[in-house]
Amino acid sequence: MVNVFSVPIFFIVFRETLEASIIVSVLLSLVEQIVHEDTSRAVSLITDEKREDGRPPELAVGEPGSPEVSPPELLSEQDALLAKKRLIKKMRIQIFAGSGLGLFIALAIGAAFIAVWFTKASDLWAKSEELWEGIFSLVAAVIIFIMGVTMLKMDRAKAKWRVKLQRAFEGKHVGAGANAGRWVLFVLPLITVLREGMEAVVFVGGVSLGQSARSIPLAAVVGLICGVVCGFLIYAFASRTTITIFLVVMTNLILLIGAGLFSKAIGDFQENAFNDLLGADVDDTGGDGPGSYDVRGNVWHIDCCNPENNFDGDGWNIFNAIFGWTNSASIGTVLGYVFYWVAAVAVLIYLKFVEGRTKLLGRESAAGVRRRQRAALQHDSEGGSVDKE
């Protein structure tokens, strides 16, 4: 089953799609909010279109430093509502067009990237498969580590993007050259989706090199669909708590996969070294049981259940993909697995400390001090919570 469905690739695509779709969702809801709150600014977001329509350029406002804009003529309440709806529709079209283009470009680049890898570069690792598999597993493990940890922050995507958008509307720069006003609703989702897509391509590329080519498409497509669906569900229905729980579960899964890949990377390096020791002419290796593995440093060897067995490995290779199961573990692979988790634990504790959400040995981080002071300030001025949620 793993032959046609790569679990790591599913998770990478899923995660990136999820992030992109959350961002797009945030954009969608924000524009609605903005249109209702401040129609004139909203109009400015699609001024380029109006220019093409031959409208007077003085409507193209929203330049940096011009907070006051003369609102368009308002004929009646109903007309205004209709206009708003039309405006929202136009904005949505822009957003979807931008996301769509971004997705297309990302997919095209991804397909090209993978095609090149598997047609041109596959000879590269055919000779010493274990070495390359080890390198790629290591790359994948590191990527997944970063992904897993950052994923926990995804519940902040809404806040983050609200800030970004608002800053964009206010005419500030939003990252990669997206000037406010012109095409922002097209460019922003395009860049976002493209960025997440490129990340996915790089990650998928990094991970896929250790996998068979045919295991990628299905996993990528399923990941894409799941990401969009989950993104929509989260956006539409879920509270932040639900998102948090969802993210915790996902992160745990992702870190399990990452730890397994890290352990596998070490196992592959050791196997490569063992194969080097045996020399090219020896064909007695492979399979399970005595002689198939290096007894030095071996911790357990089960004469079955080999995840790399393509003939009856079903089940065990899924077990391997998710939990890093191996039927032949060494001190190196076991320590690798343990230290991957230890690193994750250390990073998470450190992050929570830096974010000011926990004390460490009685000490507070700068952000922690800031939060405490602000909370005290708010408490003093308002005498209660300011949480708008």
Add this chain to the structure above:
Amino acid sequence: MRYALALLAAASPALAAVQELWWNLTYVENANPDGLAPRRVIGVNGTWPPPLMDVSQDDLLILHTTNSLDLPATMHHHGMFFNSTSWFDGALGVSQCGIPTGQSFDYIVPINSSGQWGSYWTHAHSNGQYVDGLRTSLVIHPTQEAHQYDEEFTVILGDWYHDEHSVLINQFINIANPGGAEPIPDAALVYFGQNGTYLPPITGRNPDPVTAAVGFNENATLPFQPGKTYRLRIVNTSAFAAFFFWIDGHDMRIIEADGIDTEEYATDIISITVAQRYSVLVTARNDTSANWAIHANMDTVMFDTVPDTLQPNITSSVSYALGAPLTDSGFIDNYHDIADQDLVPVQVIPQLPPATKTFELEVSFDTMDDGTNHAMFNLLTYNTPLVPSVLSQMTLGTNATDQNAYGPYSFVLDHNDIYDIVVKNSDTGKHPFHLHGHKFQLIGRAQDYTSTDPTLNPPLVEGQANPMKRDTVQVPSMNSVTLRIAADNPGVWMFHCHIEWHLEVGLAVLFIEAPIEAQERNAVPQYLIDQCASQNIATSGNAAAHSDPDDLVGLPAGPFPQILGWRPKGIGAMAGCVLTAVIGMLTVTWYALGGHISDAEMEHEERIAAEAKERRGRFLGLAKVFKRS
């Protein structure tokens, strides 16, 4: 001229009942018999190959051996009974401690009392020295031959390595060789002898000077005269390779195997495994218009690979006329074994009565717990005992009948009882098994010992009128053989695979035969004991040099078969992995929950971060595409 010499040689043994040979075991530099690579070999008295041994049935052979090598050495006269004198058998660590460097040992081979004749061979049984060349044929002429022939030749076959045994054994027993791929020979050799003398190279050929007196392979030839009948004594002195032997344009009739004269048995090909001997009668052609190729092809089935540089098929020739064209019919593909149980000994000896005890020995190879590959009988690999078993047998008194005393790979036989040895080969290779001190009756063979089909796994037949006897039997994969012996030879006798590499990874057991009778006949020479003492090897007690026969503390043992599955350290490691994963996942949960940050706070933090970023400058934004924010 040659005929006259032959007459002289045939006549001379009758003159002397004691044949004494003085052999100084020496290294010979730059021997290059195959013309491919000069190497250091082990020879005798500064020459290589070692002299041929050619004696008569009524001779007492004494081999005065001096060891000038840098390791202890022994000489083994393969197939000789050494009745009640197994200390002359020459098995290192079993029958003696080895001749230390610079010392001498007199091997007394009582041919005149053993009732043996035919084709045998002599080789080192120590430290793989026979792989390095210390091997030669031993021909015993009876007073009356069973078959008539005009002339005889000895055909010596052997595999040949360009590296010394000490190098090869380290590569073989190595963690880098878990599959146990045996060293593959670099060449094959065939050379000839007659009446104790090697045949020289074909006139006009210029072989390597070190071995210039001997013709090898295509430089060697058997001179045939039309109409004559020749006896060829074929000896396989290989360390590893079995051979297929045939002569183009000539038929062969087997008349002897391992020193047992047989009724004539026609065959087109002699398949001869390591340490076996066959004599064949070959009748010369009546025309002298052509010479004919002799083929000796190594059986490469056992080779892990056949390197491009290896020519496993070698040829020599039968020559009728110098310069006549050579007829070489080339390769044949109908290799087959000789059904040696179908051979009929000339001297009729009925099957021994049913055995009082049967030893079942199952052969297996595996990667052991130290990562090296070893061979096992019944999942136990052989180790040389600390005390040579012959000395244990002599010094344990009444405890000598305690089987435990000799180590776990030993079996005690009671005097004159009948025993069956059933060898079951579970390995994928074919193995030549050799029993010292006996000729076993070959009373059963199964093609698949695990089968319930009586054609593949026939039941043992009792009362066979005249079963074949020999001292080395080939057991193909999944085959079994049943060998019957009478324990009529007090002493200690090794039973082992004669592939040197397999012997050295422990494919051996010891039969401790009639210990009490052996003690009664004890005549272990003092120099044997002295030579042990000079190497600080104990000369009394059980295999581990203890007087308590059952105390085997200190006895070398192992390596042992790997035990796979969940062992304590594996369970512990798995528990540790699960524990850290659980702690990790709890940390993830802890991180996400608690210390709640409100959306407003988040937006505030993001705003601060965004402003800070902006202050740092826009150019950093370029790198952001691939960077998580």
